[in-house]
Amino acid sequence: MTEFDSLARRLEAQFGAGGRIDACRAPGRINLLGEHVDYNGLPVLPMTLDRGVSAVFRAGEGETVRVGNIRDEFAPGAFANRSPIAASESGSWLNYCKAAVEAINQRFGLVEGPGFDLVVGGTLPRAVGLSSSTALVVAVALAYLRILGKNLDTTISRIALAELLAQGERYVGTQGGGMDQAIILLGDADSACKIDFFPLRVERVPVFADHVFVVCNSLVPVRKSGEALRQYNAGPALSRLIRALVEKQAQFAFGAEVEIERLGDLWFGPLCLTDGEVEALFAETFPRPRTTLAEASARLGMSEDEIRRQWLGELPEPADGFPLQARARHQLTEHIRVNQGRDCLLAGDAETFGALMDASHRSCAEDYFVSSPELDRLVKIARDAGSIGSRLTGAGFGGCTVNLVPRAELEEFDARMKREFYDASTSEGADDMTMIPAIPAPAASYRDL
Ligand code: GLA
Numbered sequence: 128m129t130e131f132d133s134l135a136r137r138l139e140a141q142f143g144a145g146g147r148i149d150a151c152r153a154p155g156r157i158n159l160l161g162e163h164v165d166y167n168g169l170p171v172l173p174m175t176l177d178r179g180v181s182a183v184f185r186a187g188e189g190e191t192v193r194v195g196n197i198r199d200e201f202a203p204g205a206f207a208n209r210s211p212i213a214a215s216e217s218g219s220w221l222n223y224c225k226a227a228v229e230a231i232n233q234r235f236g237l238v239e240g241p242g243f244d245l246v247v248g249g250t251l252p253r254a255v256g257l258s259s260s261t262a263l264v265v266a267v268a269l270a271y272l273r274i275l276g277k278n279l280d281t282t283i284s285r286i287a288l289a290e291l292l293a294q295g296e297r298y299v300g301t302q303g304g305g306m307d308q309a310i311i312l313l314g315d316a317d318s319a320c321k322i323d324f325f326p327l328r329v330e331r332v333p334v335f336a337d338h339v340f341v342v343c344n345s346l347v348p349v350r351k352s353g354e355a356l357r358q359y360n361a362g363p364a365l366s367r368l369i370r371a372l373v374e375k376q377a378q379f380a381f382g383a384e385v386e387i388e389r390l391g392d393l394w395f396g397p398l399c400l401t402d403g404e405v406e407a408l409f410a411e412t413f414p415r416p417r418t419t420l421a422e423a424s425a426r427l428g429m430s431e432d433e434i435r436r437q438w439l440g441e442l443p444e445p446a447d448g449f450p451l452q453a454r455a456r457h458q459l460t461e462h463i464r465v466n467q468g469r470d471c472l473l474a475g476d477a478e479t480f481g482a483l484m485d486a487s488h489r490s491c492a493e494d495y496f497v498s499s500p501e502l503d504r505l506v507k508i509a510r511d512a513g514s515i516g517s518r519l520t521g522a523g524f525g526g527c528t529v530n531l532v533p534r535a536e537l538e539e540f541d542a543r544m545k546r547e548f549y550d551a552s553t554s555e556g557a558d559d560m561t562m563i564p565a566i567p568a569p570a571a572s573y574r575d576l
Contacts, residue, residue, distance in 0.1 A: 129576075130181055130248065130249075130250075131150040131181060131183055131574060131576050132576065133197075133248075134150070134181060134182070134183040134197065134246050134247075134248050135148045135150075135183045135246075135576060137195065137197060137246050137248075138183050138184075138185070138195065138244060138245075138246040141193075141195045141203065141246065142187075142193055142195070142244045146185040146186060146244075147185060147186075148183050148184070148185045148576060149183065149184055149185065149270070149273055149573065149576070150181065150182065150183045150184075150573065150574040150575070150576050151181070151182055151184075151266055151269040151270055151273075151571065151572065151573045151574060152179050152180065152181045152182070152249070152266065152571065152572065152574050153179055153180050153261075153262040153263070153265040153266040153269070153311050153571035154175040154176050154177065154178070154179040154251075154262065154311060154314065154568045154569070154570070154571065155175070155176040155178050155179055155180075155251040155257040155258050155259060155262055155311075156173050156174065156175055156176060156257065156258045156261075156262075156306075156307060156310045156311060156314065157173060157174055157176060157257065157340065157342055157520045157521070157527070157529050157565050158171060158172065158173040158174075158306065158520045158521055158529075159172045159173065159174060159319055159340065159468065159480075159484070159520075159529060160172040160461070160464050160465050160468040160483060160484065160487050160518075161173075161306075161461055161462075161464070161465040161468075162461060162487065162491050162495075162497070162518075162519070162520070162521075162523070163362045163457070163461075163491070163495055163497060163522075163523075164304075164457075164458055164461050164462060164465075165303070165304025165305055165306040165322075165324060166302065166303060166304035166362070166363045166366065166389075167304070167366050167370070167389050167390040167391050167458055168304075168324045168325045168388075168389040168390065168391025168392065168395070169324075169390065169391045169394075169458060169461070169462050169465070170321055170322060170323045170324070170462070170465050170466075171304075171306045171321075171322050171465060172319055172320070172321050172322075172332075172465050172468050172469060172472075173306055173307075173310040173314070173319065173320060173322065174310065174314060174318070174319035174320065174334065174340070174565065174567045175310055175311065175314035175315070175316075175567050175568045175569070175570065176251070176257060176342075176563075176565055176566070176567070176568060177566040177567075177568040178249070178250040178251045178252075178257070178563070179249050179250060179251050179262055179568065179571075180247060180248075180249040180251055180259060180262035180263050180265075180266045181247070181248050181249040181250075181266070181574075182245055182246065182247045182248075182249075182266040182267065182269075182270055183245070183246055183576070184243055184244060184245040184246075184270040184273070184274065185243065185244055186241065186242075186243055186274055187241070187242035187243040187244045188242055189242050190207050190208045190209060190239055190240065190241065190242045191205055191206070191207060191208070191242040192205065192206050192207075192208050192224070192228060192242050192243055192244075192245070193205045193242070193243075193244045193245070194221065194224050194244075194245050194246070194247065194267075195244075195245070195246040195247070196220065196246065196247045196248070197246065197247065197248035197249075198248075198253075201220045201247075204219075204221040204224075206221065206224075206225060208228060208232070208239065208240035208241065208242055209238065209239050209240075210229060210232040210233065210237060210238050210239070210240070211229065212225045212228060212229045212232075214298065214299075217299075217300060217352045217353070217356075218350065218351075218352030218353065220263070222298065222299045223260050223263045223264050223267070223296075223299060224245070224263070224264075224267045225298065226264055226292075226295050226296050226297075226298035226299055227264045227265075227267035227268040227271060227292065227295060228240065228267065228271055229295065229298055230268070230291050230292055230294065230295025230296075230298070231268060231271050231272065231275070231291070231295075233295075234283070234291050235275070235277070237275075240271075240275070241274055241275070243270065243271065243274045245267065245270050247263060247266065249262075252344075252560045254348035254349055254350055254526075255344050255348070255349065255526050255527055255560060256349045256520065256521035256522060256523075256525065256526020256527050257342070257521065257526070257527060258307045258311065258521065260296075260299075260351055261292075261296060261307035261308055261311055262311055262571070264292055264295070264296055264308070265292060265308065265311045265312060265571045266571065268288065268292055268295075269571060269572075269573065272288075273573065279573075285312045285313055285570070286313070286326075286327050286329075288308075288312055289305060289308040289309040289311075289312045289313060289327060290305060290308075290327055292308040292312075293305035293307075293308045293309070296308070299351065300351075300352070300356055300360075301351055301356060301359060301360065302359075302360050302363040302364070303359070303363075303522075304324065305322075305324055305327065306322060309322045309324075309327055309329065310322065311570065311571050312570055312571050313329045313570055314567065314568075314569075314570045315331055315567065315569060315570060316567055316568055316569050317333065317334065317567055318331040318332055318333055318334060318567055319331075319332050319333075319334055319472060319567065320332065321465065321469045324391065325389070325391065325395075330469070332469055332472040332473055333472060333473070334472065334567060335472070335475060335477045335480075335531075336475075336534075337477070337533065337534050337535075338477045338515070338531050338532060338533055338534060339531075339532050339534055339537060339564045339565070340529050340530065340531055340532075340564070340565040341509075341514070341529070341530045341531075341532050341537070341540065341541075341562060341563070341564055341565065342520070342527050342528070342529055342530075342562065342563050342564075342565050343505055343509060343527060343528045343529075343530060343544060343548075343561070343562050344526070344527050344560050344561050344562070345499070345501040345502050345505045345525055345526060345527065345528065346501070346552055346561075347499060347501045347502075347524075347525035347526070348525055348526075349521070349522060349523075349524055349525040349526040355524060355525075357442075358497075358524050359522050359524070360440075361442055362454075362495070362497070364438060364439050364440060364442050365439075365442070365449055365451065365454055366390060366454070366458075367437075367438035367439075368418075368423060368434065368438050368439060368449070368451065369390065369412075369451050369454060369455050369458075370387060370388075370389060370390050371423075371427055371434075371438065372412050372413075372418070372423060372426060372427065372451070373387060373390065373393070373408060373409070373412050373455070374386065374387040375412075375426060375427060376408060376411050376412040377393070377398065377408060380408065380411070381398065385397075385398065390458055393405050393408070394462070402459065402462070402463055405459055406459055409452075409455045409456065409459060412455070413451050413452035413455055415452065416450055416452045416453065417445075417447050417448035417449060417450055417451070417452070418448050418449055418451045418452075419444070419447070419448035419449075420434060420435075420439075420444050420448070420449075422448070450496075453493070453494040453495070454494065454495060456490075456494050457490045457491070457494040457495040460486070460490050460494075461487060461490060464483045464486060464487050464490075467479070467483055468480055468483050471483065477515065477531060477533075478515060480516060480531060481514070481515035481516025481531045482516060483516065484516030484517060484518045484529070484531060485510075485516050485517065485518065487518045488506055488517060488518035488519060488528075491518065491519055491523060492519075497519070497522065497523030497524060498519055498523055498524075499523070499524055499525055501525070502519045502523065502525070502526075502528060504548075505517075505528050505548060506518065506519070506528055506530075508543075508544065508547045508548050509528060509530045509540075509544065511543075511547070512539075512540050512543035512544050512547060513532060513533070513536045513539055513540040513543065514530035514531055514532050514540065515531050515532070515533065516530070516531040517529070517530040517531070529565065537564070541562060544562060545561075545562075549561050549562075
């Protein structure tokens with residue numbers, strides 16, 4: 128019996144027999160380089176995984192959407208498909224289903240949509256930072272499109288759907304960029320992708336033949352609610368303040384009419400600055416490591432309240448101000464690393480790629496503050512165990528690292544990681560997934576039952 132057969136049985140057991148059942152699957156993802164830059168419109172270098180979220184679905188009755196999950200920790204739920212769909216409590220998995228349905232309703236101008244039944248399963252552990260939540264959003268979106276009789280690729284392109292769902296996922300409260308949706312819908316077997324935003328573009332690049340990206344779980348779960356959500360959203364919030372200050376500085380340098388909608392515009396907008404010119408502009412904008420709200424207010428000619436209202440929200444200000452200089456530096460250096468990383472993949476230069484991964488991890492930790500003691504420790508142990516480049520992957524604060532390991536040394540790496548990290552761990556997360564070789568898989572698609 129296939130995975131989809133058992134999901135279909137579960138659907139009939141849960142919601143009653145009958146009706147034509149269809150299936151789809153959306154892969155998870157790792158990011159190789161380019162962390163916390165997508166929401167600023169800067170390119171990223173992720174890749175799909177051969178672990179993913181699977182779903183079966185069928186048309187339902189009336190306007191009720193009923194969803195079930197093969198994992199018991201996710202309670203089944205139901206909601207009326209009437210836009211705007213009210214969110215469940217923060218942290219509920221139902222919100223990811225609602226986010227997909229709501230986004231598609233808005234895209235096609237539907238106020239009342241048809242009901243459907245859906246059951247979710249798959250091989251992607253949750254809360255390990257491999258994008259199980261976006262894979263779920265994409266799977267529900269594919270299901271709902273089919274229920275509506277809308278054809279992926281002809282009625283709505285994959286690019287358009289990725290952009291729609293990147294916006295749509297904000298329904299759950301994250302202010303993320305579009306990396307996860309794009310790689311899940313546009314990635315491919317055997318390759319990583321360089322993804323550019325605004326407009327969304329994807330370039331497939333081959334992965335190394337003689338090296339493997341190994342995913343290691345730090346066993347610290349990443350959640351997308353509560354404190355974790357606040358920690359993640361600090362990145363986009365402070366990036367908005369950085370953007371405003373840089374725009375002001377650019378107006379002194381290049382003329383009052385210059386507009387920078389997002390930081391990426393520095394490179395790609397009408398300014399088309401070089402990396403060196405961006406570095407100089409950042410140095411003028413952030414001459415000191417920290418910027419206080421009072422200082423930002425004086426430079427922008429806006430009240431502190433207005434800055435909070437527009438960009439920062441409730442983010443608490445440290446006594447000595449926000450570390451904007453380092454945060455801006457991360458955007459610049461990570462951008463350079465993504466471009467260099469793409470070139471290394473094309474050239475088959477694993478050594479240099481590994482060095483870029485190490486530098487990226489340092490930058491994530493020291494300049495962007497998204498690492499954790501466990502991730503730092505895991506990276507260090509992996510380097511000692513034979514990886515030639517190691518870094519956190521995804522949002523950070525927990526979850527997984529990605530490690531570039533020579534294929535010939537995989538077994539030794541595996542054994543040493545077990546000995547040095549996993550055997551000593553008592554964390555319950557260990558059962559779910561500890562280490563896997565990352566094998567790039569096809570993008571999200573419908574499947575035959
Ligand atoms: C999460 C978000 C992405 C991206 C990464 C960090 O996965 O969903 O948009 O910002 O974090 O690179």
